[in-house]
Amino acid sequence: MPLIVFKDSTTADAQDMNDNFNFIAAGSILPMTQTSEGKLVSVDSAYDYGASATTWQKLHTVKVDANSITSTKALWRLVSETTLTATAAGIEFTGLNGDAYEEMMLLGRVVTDSTSMTSDHVFFVTMNGVSTTSEYAVQRVSSFIRTVGSTKTETASNSTSAYGLELHVKKTGVQEHTATAQYMFKTNVFTKTGQNRVSTSRSMSGSATTALSSNAYGGIWFDTTATITSIKFEITSVSFQANTNIQLWSAI
Amino acid sequence: MSFTSFSNAQTLTASDMNDNFLFIADGNRLPYTQGAAGTLTAVDDTYDLGGSTTAWHTVYCDNLNISGTISTTNKSMWSKIASTTLSATAALITFSGLDGDLYKQFRIMFRGIWVAGSVDKMTFNADSTGNYTSNIFWASTTSFQDSVNQSLTAARFWGLNSFLANILIDTATGKGRRYIYDATSVAAGAVTNISFGGGVWYDAVNNITSIEFSNGSTGYAAGTEVKIWGRV
Numbered sequence: 463m464p465l466i467v468f469k470d471s472t473t474a475d476a477q478d479m480n481d482n483f484n485f486i487a488a489g490s491i492l493p494m495t496q497t498s499e500g501k502l503v504s505v506d507s508a509y510d511y512g513a514s515a516t517t518w519q520k521l522h523t524v525k526v527d528a529n530s531i532t533s534t535k536a537l538w539r540l541v542s543e544t545t546l547t548a549t550a551a552g553i554e555f556t557g558l559n560g561d562a563y564e565e566m567m568l569l570g571r572v573v574t575d576s577t578s579m580t581s582d583h584v585f586f587v588t589m590n591g592v593s594t595t596s597e598y599a600v601q602r603v604s605s606f607i608r609t610v611g612s613t614k615t616e617t618a619s620n621s622t623s624a625y626g627l628e629l630h631v632k633k634t635g636v637q638e639h640t641a642t643a644q645y646m647f648k649t650n651v652f653t654k655t656g657q658n659r660v661s662t663s664r665s666m667s668g669s670a671t672t673a674l675s676s677n678a679y680g681g682i683w684f685d686t687t688a689t690i691t692s693i694k695f696e697i698t699s700v701s702f703q704a705n706t707n708i709q710l711w712s713a714i
Numbered sequence: 715m716s717f718t719s720f721s722n723a724q725t726l727t728a729s730d731m732n733d734n735f736l737f738i739a740d741g742n743r744l745p746y747t748q749g750a751a752g753t754l755t756a757v758d759d760t761y762d763l764g765g766s767t768t769a770w771h772t773v774y775c776d777n778l779n780i781s782g783t784i785s786t787t788n789k790s791m792w793s794k795i796a797s798t799t800l801s802a803t804a805a806l807i808t809f810s811g812l813d814g815d816l817y818k819q820f821r822i823m824f825r826g827i828w829v830a831g832s833v834d835k836m837t838f839n840a841d842s843t844g845n846y847t848s849n850i851f852w853a854s855t856t857s858f859q860d861s862v863n864q865s866l867t868a869a870r871f872w873g874l875n876s877f878l879a880n881i882l883i884d885t886a887t888g889k890g891r892r893y894i895y896d897a898t899s900v901a902a903g904a905v906t907n908i909s910f911g912g913g914v915w916y917d918a919v920n921n922i923t924s925i926e927f928s929n930g931s932t933g934y935a936a937g938t939e940v941k942i943w944g945r946v
Contacts, residue, residue, distance in 0.1 A: 476720040480752045483717070487738040488748045490762040493770050504768035511763065512774030518743075521775040524759050524782035527766070528773075531784075531791060540790035540945075569819070571884055571892070605851040605860035605911070614862045616851070646892040646912060648882055664894045666849060666912025672864055673849035676911040678896070705889075 467500040532714045538567070539714040546706045549575075552696040553708045560653030560690025563712035568695065572630075572645040573703040579634050584698045586626035587649065589659065589683050589690050598624040599682050606633055606667075606675035625698060627651065627681035629663035632697075643669050649679075653690045659683040719752030789818060789945040797941040803829050805933035806926055807940055814885030814922030817944025822881040824927070825939040826873045831929030834879070835868035838891065838915050838922050842867045850911030855904075860911075868928070872909040874899040885922045891915035 465485050466478040485502070492504040493511075512518045531537060541563070542555050560566070568587065601620040629649050647665035652658065663679035695708050717737040718730045737754070749755035764770045784793045795817065796809050814820070826834065837846075848870040851860040863870070871893075873879045879897035884890065892914050899907040927940065 476722040476724060477752075479720050483734055483738065484748045484752070484754070487754055488746045490765060491743075491745070492765055492768045504765065506768045507771045509770060510772040510774060511770045514774055516774070518773075518775040520777040520779050521763075521773060522779045522781075523763070524780070526778070526780055526784045527786070528784075529769075529787050531786065533778075538792050540788060543788065569882070571889065603851065605849055605862070607849075607862050614849075614860055616858070616860055644890055644892065646882075646884060646894050648894060664896055664910055664912075666892065666894050668847065668849075668890070668892050668912065668914040670890070670914065670918075671847055671916050673847040673862060673911070673913040676849045676851050676860070676894075678851070678910050 465502045537714050538711050541566070541710045541712050543707070543709045546702055546704050548704055549701045550706075551701050552694050553702065553706070554692060554694040555710050556692045558691050558693060558710075561655055563714075564652070564654045565713050566651050566653050566693070567711040568629075568647070568649040568651070568693070569709040569711065570645070570647045570649075570695065571705075571707045572647070573706050574632065574643075574645070574697065575700050575703060579632070579699075581699060582634050583632040583700055584625050584628055585630035585632070585645070585647070585665070586624065586628040586696055586698075587651070587661070588626040588694045588696060589685070590688055590692055591694070592683070592685070593626070595623040595625060597684050598626050598628075599684070600624040600628045600679060601681075602628065602631070602677060602679045604631065604633075604675060604677045607672075624681065626696065627661040627663070627679075627683060629661075629679050629681075630665035630667070630677055632667070633675070643667050643674060651693075655687055655689055658686060659690070717754045783946065785946050791946050792821060792943045793946040795942055795944040795946075797939070800934055800936050800938040802936050803933060804938075806928050807934060807938070808924065808926045809940075809942060810924040812923050812925065812942070815887055817946070818884075818886045819945055820881075820883045820885050820925075821943040822879075822883070822925075823939075823941045823943075824873065824879040824881065825877075826879065826929075827876050827935040827938050828874070828929055829932040829935050831874075831931040831933070834871050834873045834927065834929050836871070836881075837868045837926045837928075838917070839920055839924055840926065841915070841917060845916040846870075846913060847916075848911060848913035850909060850913075852907055852909035854907050866913075869893060869913045869915060871895040871897060871911065872907075873897045873929075874907050874909070876900055877907075887921055888918055890918050891922070 493509040494502040495505045645667045649663040651661045661681040665677045667674045715733045744756040745761040746754040747757045844865040846866040846869045847864045849862045877899040881895040883893040894912040896910040
């Protein structure tokens with residue numbers, strides 16, 4: 463039923479009046495705007511339901527379908543996601559606000575090249591474009607195998623300088639450099655100013671049929687004053703290949 | 715106040731008219747349907763707030779109480795899609811009706827209590843034909859060890875006794891089903907073990923529709939709780 467526009471000096475039909483109430487109140491409630499003829503038509507993404515200073519107390523619903531959701535740090539939201547379609551030296555997320563997020567989480571599925579390795583390839587994250595190794599420190603524990611079927615090896619290391627917040631090492635001579643090896647990691651970083659920018663990471667590498675390594679990392683960026691506005695995911699010596707997928711999540 | 719359905723040739727009181735506006739606009743807003751004789755009756759789980767092409771821009775509320783599901787563009791939220799809490803001992807914990815392609819990734823929170831066990835395991839789509847590899851690392855209060863295995867009948871993670879494990883799994887077809895986990899085991903107020911690792915399910919083709927957990931022995935005790943989150 464359409465909205466009936468009443469006019470002066472006319473007799474309004476009771477049903478028209480009832481229909482107008484029902485038009486407004488019955489069924490799905492859509493955001494409306496008034497046309498030049500005084501009618502109400504629905505519009506998209508133009509009006510708010512409630513306001514910042516006059517909120518609804520509870521919204522009871524079976525489903526929510528939204529472009530974005532914010533809360534008082536009660537949820538995790540995808541800030542940005544990149545899937546490479548071509549080789550890239552790094553993946554950078556800009557326009558961030560580490561103070562607003564307080565904590566960020568990087569999830570990654572990584573494909574690298576399969577060229578012969580002459581040095582270890584380290585996966586790491588730099589903050590605000592800072593690549594000075596003395597600005598970072600790292601400690602790790604790794605378990606890996608050099609070739610399929612061989613004895614496993616455990617290593618641990620601690621360094622007061624690092625490429626960044628390191629999260630995985632592709633070891634020289636380890637089966638990881640095979641073409642089918644891919645990597646998976648999860649890194650959590652505390653990003654608020656005034657607090658230590660500490661990270662924890664878990665990673666693994668695997669070919670189609672072999673879990674080649676597992677790693678646990680702890681890291682720190684010594685800067686506690688600069689607001690984190692960008693995060694770049696990088697690797698030493700080589701590049702990331704197509705299908706590498708990096709997700710940046712934050713508490714919201 | 716009630717809603718008054720007007721009739722022709724009826725003399726309205728101003729109060730009736732005012733009450734109708736107040737009925738609609740004042741206080742809690744409820745979803746209404748037109749009832750008998752033009753009245754408005756509140757109904758449950760029937761109508762939408764906004765539409766797919768006519769969305770509200772921002773909804774401001776202090777509490778969002780959702781009894782069903784959340785969906786967003788770009789799958790930009792994590793939402794719990796399945797959970798169970800054991801009320802009695804169970805050798806197996808099975809989740810079916812899953813859709814790995816829909817959710818892309820699963821995050822699993824496993825708060826386990828062993829009755830007796832050897833190592834925690836999970837299988838996908840009931841595949842127990844040697845299609846898994848794992849590389850897991852664990853440390854007790856006195857030592858640490860790791861193990862690398864291929865052609866396993868299940869993907870391994872090691873919680874041990876009473877534990878909390880977090881597992882992240884890539885579930886989309888065509889991408890390689892890799893997982894990583896970390897776990898902490900406790901007993902009598904102390905941390906007894908920590909463990910982390912990862913692995914691969916060789917099958918990159920079939921959509922993941924079920925996950926089954928076991929621990930190589932008599933299984934899990936009452937109170938064991940498993941929650942699965944997916945990207946929505």
